[in-house]
Amino acid sequence: xxxxxxxxxxxxxxxxxxxxxxxxxxxxxxxxxxxxxxxxxxxxxxxxxxxxxxxxxxxxxxxxxxxxxxxxxxxxxxxxxxxxxxxxxxxxxxxxxxxxxxxxxxxxxxxxxxxxxxxxxxxxxxxxxxxxxxxxxxxxxxxxxxxxxxxxxxxxxxxxxxxxxxxxxxxxxxxxxxxxxxxxxxxxxxxxxxxxxxxxxxxxxxxxxxxxxxxxxxxxxxxxxxxxxxxxxxxxxxxxxxxxxxxxxxxxxxxxxxxxxxxxxxxxxxxxxxxxxxxxxxxxxxxxxxxxxxxxxxxxxxxxxxxxxxxxxxxxxxxxxxxxxxxxxxxxxxxxxxxxxxxxxxxxxxxxxxxxxxxxxxxxxxxxxxxxxxxxxxxxxxxxxxxxxxxxxxxxxxxxxxxxxxxxxxxxxxxxxxxxxxxxxxxxxxxxxxxxxxxxxxxxxxxxxxxxxxxx
Amino acid sequence: xxxxxxxxxxxxxxxxxxxxxxxxxxxxxxxxxxxxxxxxxxxxxxxxxxxxxxxxxxxxxxxxxxxxxxxxxxxxxxxxxxxxxxxxxxxxxxxxxxxxxxxxxxxxxxxxxxxxxxxxxxxxxxxxxxxxxxxxxxxxxxxxxxxxxxxxxxxxxxxxxxxxxxxxxxxxxxxx
Numbered sequence: 157x158x159x160x161x162x163x164x165x166x167x168x169x170x171x172x173x174x175x176x177x178x179x180x181x182x183x184x185x186x187x188x189x190x191x192x193x194x195x196x197x198x199x200x201x202x203x204x205x206x207x208x209x210x211x212x213x214x215x216x217x218x219x220x221x222x223x224x225x226x227x228x229x230x231x232x233x234x235x236x237x238x239x240x241x242x243x244x245x246x247x248x249x250x251x252x253x254x255x256x257x258x259x260x261x262x263x264x265x266x267x268x269x270x271x272x273x274x275x276x277x278x279x280x281x282x283x284x285x286x287x288x289x290x291x292x293x294x295x296x297x298x299x300x301x302x303x304x305x306x307x308x309x310x311x312x313x314x315x316x317x318x319x320x321x322x323x324x325x326x327x328x329x330x331x332x333x334x335x336x337x338x339x340x341x342x343x344x345x346x347x348x349x350x351x352x353x354x355x356x357x358x359x360x361x362x363x364x365x366x367x368x369x370x371x372x373x374x375x376x377x378x379x380x381x382x383x384x385x386x387x388x389x390x391x392x393x394x395x396x397x398x399x400x401x402x403x404x405x406x407x408x409x410x411x412x413x414x415x416x417x418x419x420x421x422x423x424x425x426x427x428x429x430x431x432x433x434x435x436x437x438x439x440x441x442x443x444x445x446x447x448x449x450x451x452x453x454x455x456x457x458x459x460x461x462x463x464x465x466x467x468x469x470x471x472x473x474x475x476x477x478x479x480x481x482x483x484x485x486x487x488x489x490x491x492x493x494x495x496x497x498x499x500x501x502x503x504x505x506x507x508x509x510x511x512x513x514x515x516x517x518x519x520x521x522x523x524x525x526x527x528x529x530x531x532x533x534x535x536x537x538x539x540x541x542x543x544x545x546x547x548x549x550x551x552x553x554x555x556x557x558x559x560x561x562x563x564x565x566x567x568x569x570x571x572x573x574x575x576x577x578x579x580x581x582x583x584x585x586x587x588x589x590x591x592x593x594x595x596x597x598x599x600x601x602x603x604x605x606x607x608x609x610x611x612x
Numbered sequence: 613x614x615x616x617x618x619x620x621x622x623x624x625x626x627x628x629x630x631x632x633x634x635x636x637x638x639x640x641x642x643x644x645x646x647x648x649x650x651x652x653x654x655x656x657x658x659x660x661x662x663x664x665x666x667x668x669x670x671x672x673x674x675x676x677x678x679x680x681x682x683x684x685x686x687x688x689x690x691x692x693x694x695x696x697x698x699x700x701x702x703x704x705x706x707x708x709x710x711x712x713x714x715x716x717x718x719x720x721x722x723x724x725x726x727x728x729x730x731x732x733x734x735x736x737x738x739x740x741x742x743x744x745x746x747x748x749x750x751x752x753x754x755x756x757x758x759x760x761x762x763x764x765x766x767x768x769x770x771x772x773x774x775x776x777x778x779x780x781x782x783x784x785x786x787x788x
Contacts, residue, residue, distance in 0.1 A: 174749065175648060175748065175749030176748055176749040179648075179748045179749065300683075300687065306692055307691070307692070308692060308694075309687035309688065309691065309692060309694075311688075311694065311696055312684045312687070312688055312703075312706065312707055312710060313688070313696055313699055313703050313706040313707075314696075315709075317710070318709040318710055318713075321709070321710045321713040321714065322709070322713050325713040325714070325716055325717045328717060328720075328721070329716060329717065329720045332720055332721065332724055333720075336724055336727075339733070340648075340649070340747070343739065343747045344648070344747040344748060346739075346747075347741070347744055347745075347746075347747045347748065348748070359736075359738075359739075360735050360736060361735070362739070363728065363733035363734055363735055363737060364732070364733055364734065364736075364737025364738060364739045364740075365733060365739060365747070366646065366739045366740055366741055366742075366746065367646040367647055367648060367741070367746040367747055368644050368645075368646055368731075369644060369645040369646065369647055369650075369651065369654045369655075369658060369660075370644055370658075370660065370731075371731040371733070372647060372649075372650040372651070372654070373650075373654070373655045373658075373660050373663060374663050374665060374727055374730060374731055375650065375727070375731070376650050377663040377665045377666065377727075378665060378723055378724060378727040381665060381666060381669045381719075381720075381723050382720055382723065382724070385669075385673075385716050385719055385720050385723075386720075388712075388716070389713075389716045392709065392712055392713065392716075396709055399709075595648075595649075596648065596649045596650070597649070599648055599649040600649040600650060600651075600652070603625065
């Protein structure tokens with residue numbers, strides 16, 4: 157199709173694809189045998205997962221005394237990982253819901269994979285508080301259910317109870333949103349598949365979708381409503397996570413800036429993770445025409461924008477602490493920047509505020525290797541942000557006699573490695589068994605940027 | 613009940629939109645239009661009523677919020693009040709976050725459930741595809757031959773004006 161292109165709107169999808177080519181290109185990675193690269197990645201991820209399973213089994217069997225926690229530092233690695241993973245998930249919902257409401261049509265190429273990333277990240281996140289309970293087999297006690305202890309109900313005033321509801325709702329709604337988005341594409345795969353088990357499976361999950369425009373009409377409504385629900389939901393989830401800290405009276409945690417600070421940070425880190433995954437996936441699955449340099453560049457702009465918000469939050473937090481005149485507040489922040497964990501603080505500032513500034517340059521934004529490295533560094537920085545917030549606020553508390561340090565044990569590190577293993581194992585399997593790009597949505601933006609044909 | 617229909621297959625969005633509009637302008641009955649993606653403006657071309665799923669969403673959300681708020685107040689202030697840090701039994705502001713989450717949960721799940729019910733989508737349902745390429749790259753317009761005034765030849769002419777690649781008469785067995 158050599159149609160003339162408009163000067164005002166560049167096409168979102170390159171290569172002048174037609175509808176059948178979209179189906180073919182997106183389904184191709186699912187229909188060929190996985191290559192050596194995929195196997196290497198999968199086995200590595202699976203190995204990491206296995207290490208994590210071993211570590212988790214050991215710490216549950218022995219008790220969480222195997223962690224490096226002590227009386228002063230009661231929260232550290234585990235909660236850091238929890239907040240980190242929840243944050244990663246937020247970019248998926250940003251792309252699928254918020255950018256949908258803002259009519260950012262480029263999102264169609266990345267939303268499926270980003271939503272999958274959200275689900276896997278929330279699964280990873282959910283594991284940590286459950287382990288942290290110490291007796292994970294009683295984890296269901298966090299939910300109110302009729303019981304023979306009175307019934308004794310949970311304390312609905314506790315942010316930890318809010319957290320359990322927020323994370324579960326977030327997972328259920330994200331999964332529903334993702335599945336609803338998948339139905340038309342599952343039908344496409346079904347109609348391509350040869351008769352057999354694979355076709356039967358897709359037939360089951362595509363719910364008998366037949367492409368009727370009456371159904372499409374309702375489908376669009378459902379999609380809009382779910383996007384409208386997911387948008388405040390995603391903001392509420394990280395807000396509630398930040399309340400786990402902000403409702404306490406610990407200097408360094410007790411701050412009203414925490415909810416917006418955490419939400420911006422979550423989207424920042426999530427966007428970086430989407431970039432990390434997409435830069436590799438587009439190459440590996442030969443989807444360069446769909447996830448174009450323009451997509452990468454746009455997401456890089458979101459990274460620099462959220463980096464600015466995070467930087468503002470760091471500055472505000474620091475200034476407010478000094479301005480408050482509160483001895484303990486002042487000390488916590490000076491201790492962060494110059495105390496024993498100053499190295500972690502400056503990794504955080506360097507990776508989250510310093511490095512992303514390179515993205516102001518168009519040449520950096522469109523240089524994939526550079527964006528990839530920056531996105532990795534942002535993730536390192538955002539992990540350290542949570543570590544700094546949690547550990548430095550605790551390790552030197554009100555009484556100098558209680559001051560201590562914290563050092564993670566190998567078990568804690570293995571658990572973190574295991575969560576990465578789980579995440580990448582799930583993502584790699586997803587890339588093989590489901591269409592990585594929302595075909596039904598990409599097809600609707602194919603004509604974007606091309607001159608419409610004269611109407612008859 | 614069997615009915616005779618005329619099926620036109622198209623390859624591009626503008627054609628199916630134009631053909632649907634023209635067919636309706638002629639007073640023909642559009643049974644349905646099938647497309648591989650949500651065609652912008654098709655709801656108006658087909659004259660579909662706005663969906664009432666928003667109402668379902670609103671009602672379910674309101675139900676969820678009210679039920680949850682009642683449950684929180686009942687458990688914390690009535691059934692077994694427990695003194696937590698001297699806070700009032702009915703700590704309304706602290707009940708807001710969970711109320712919000714449950715509202716979203718109810719609204720989201722009810723909307724999707726209503727959609728699936730209304731659209732007749734369910735696991736194991738055999739898809740009735742007008743053409744196997746509908747989910748790939750073809751569009752189909754299905755017109756009902758309602759009465760004797762339906763002039764097949766002139767309708768064929770109309771559809772081919774919009775570049776229909778195939779036009780076919782079919783007898784459709786009772787739907788659903």
